[in-house]
Amino acid sequence: MIKGSPAGRTARLARVAGADRPERVLIAASFVNRVGNGLFNAASALYFTLIVGLSAVQVGSALTLAGLVGLFAGIPGGHLADRRGARTVMMLALAVQAVSMSALVLVESWTALTVLATVDQIAAAVGGAAAGALVARVGTDRPALFRAKLRTFVNLGVIFGTVGSGLAVATDTRGAYVALILGNAASFALCALLLLLLPNYPVLPPPPRERRRPAFSDGAYLTFTALYGAMGLQYSAVSLLLPIWISQHTEAPRWTVAAVFAVNAAFCVLLQTRIGSRIETPQEGGRAFRNAGLLFLVSCPMMALAAYTPVWAAAGLLVAAIFVHSLGEIWESSAGFALGFGLAPDHAQGQYQGLLGLGFNAGQALAPAILTTVVLGLGTAGWLLLAGFFAALGAAGPAVARWGVRTRPQPAVAMEAAG
Known part of the structure; x- marks a missing residue:
């Protein structure tokens, strides 16, 4: 009550x-x-x-x-x-x-x-x-x-x-x-x-003498876009790679595929606000991106190990792995919000979000080919390679955040960098 x-x-x-x-x-x-x-x-x-x-x-x-x-x-x-x-x-x-x-x-x-x-x-x-x-x-x-x-x-x-x-x-x-x-x-x-129920927010004018496409000359944001697009492979690792792995390489019951999807969705719904609300600044976003990589470093080997365990142990291990992976997904999406919005100038948010979306969607387009050939083709070694790849991407997060904050022209962000 x-x-x-x-x-x-x-x-x-x-x-x-x-x-x-x-x-x-x-x-x-x-x-x-x-x-x-x-x-x-x-x-x-x-x-x-x-x-x-x-x-x-x-x-x-x-x-x-x-x-x-x-x-x-x-x-x-x-x-x-x-x-x-x-x-x-x-x-x-x-x-x-x-x-x-x-x-x-x-x-x-x-x-x-x-x-x-x-x-x-x-x-x-x-x-x-x-x-x-x-x-x-x-x-x-x-x-x-x-x-x-x-x-x-x-x-x-x-x-x-x-x-x-x-x-x-x-x-x-x-x-x-x-x-x-x-x-x-x-x-x-x-x-x-x-x-129609929203205010019709006025357009924010760009500063004088700004380039027509400032996002393309923003090295820090371009770098984060590439990192974010590459880290986006983790979504297809759950939606595409894991179901194939469960059905072809483990002894887990087939219903485990539905179970991991349900666990993933449930934890993202329940924990997104609690975790994401604490990640506001670009620096916090950089650390969150690193944490996401470390969580994927743990979850991917757990998924791979399910191929070497008995039926019920495999199912339990996969559920535990997807819980760790879901935490990583929440940290990664929160990092995307903090850096993707925090490093973009207010008057050009649409252009910058379009660039970030381009990087993410390009990664999603390449994900099926990469995951089903390289990772699935190498088996357990492919999962370990993928885990190391995510960890390396995440490790770059704090440095990119510092670079981005240092090169922002806005006074508010410059004050944050000085602090």
């Missing part, structure tokens, strides 16, 4: 969901959007192969091509958000996604899928960069706490959507799959409408 007066309970609930109205609005909009993503992402490949009748190769090539084109839309989209307003650009991108997603129910050919998926990915990249700029404007008082809460609710939204997707997959009818696609389209539209 929750004790205290009704006013006290309301205040506590408000703190959980956001400190003020703009925070609560953006959290609600992001939650709705991610519920839709969860509905669609888990069942999209099945719809296009089983219902539309395209081959797996056709679906994969269409989505890969769309993703590659979309990679390069984030930076110009972010620059547009900086100059025309993040809320406006994000709403337009969401509207485009709502239309392109709705049109997927009419797809009957590879060409149509490729065109619509490409439009969707371009809009997603533009909207993602604009969303980053909007997050920076909304979470001004306690940015780390707000971003941690935002990620908590985003993860929760994906979980709800994935559950709904599972019900539709179990039904396995065209109507069920179409409902998922249209549900995702509706989530984009509703998210855009919710953004």
Whole structure:
């Protein structure tokens, strides 16, 4: 039972969901959007192969091509958000996604899928960069706490959507799959409408004589972008590499795959705000990035060792490994918030977030090839190599943070460096 007066309970609930109205609005909009993503992402490949009748190769090539084109839309989209307003650009991108997603129910050919998926990915990249700029404007008082809460609710939204997707997959009818696609389209539209409740934040002018694309001349930020993109392989290590490893190299029951996903999602939802709210400055972000690498250094060998243990010991070891890995994921995402937002100038947040998104998405695009050939091909040695790779990336975090703080022109960050 929750004790205290009704006013006290309301205040506590408000703190959980956001400190003020703009925070609560953006959290609600992001939650709705991610519920839709969860509905669609888990069942999209099945719809296009089983219902539309395209081959797996056709679906994969269409989505890969769309993703590659979309990679390069984030930076110009972010620059547009900086100059025309993040809320406006994000709403337009969401509207485009709502239309392109709705049109997927009419797809009957590879060409149509490729065109619509490409439009969707371009809009997603533009909207993602604009969303980053909007997050920076909304979470001004306690940015780390707000971003941690935002990620908590985003993860929760994906979980709800994935559950709904599972019900539709179990039904396995065209109507069920179409409902998922249209549900995702509706989530984009509703998210855009919710953004109307946000203030229309004024555009911040750039300083005189600044380069048109300052992010490309920012050595510290470019370096962190590369490190962050490479560290992003840890997501595919859980979603792609680990299920294959469990099914082909361990004696753990098959349900262990679902169990590790559930543990990963649960711990990220439960612990993100508690840990992430303490990581606010770039220096704290650098240390958090190092801690993430050390946690992955522990979790990856634990996953590898599951191949050498009996059935139930393997299952227990994998659950323990995913707990350690989830802690690393939380530290890594918190580092991304602290450095990705903290080192970007306020007037160019969209452009900088577009650059960071480009690095991350490039790493995600390369992850399947790297993990299934190099790591899986080498077996246990591949897992150990991956662990060392993550630890080396993390070790560079504090140095990059010091470099970034030292080279920031903003007075507030310069004072932090002096301190």
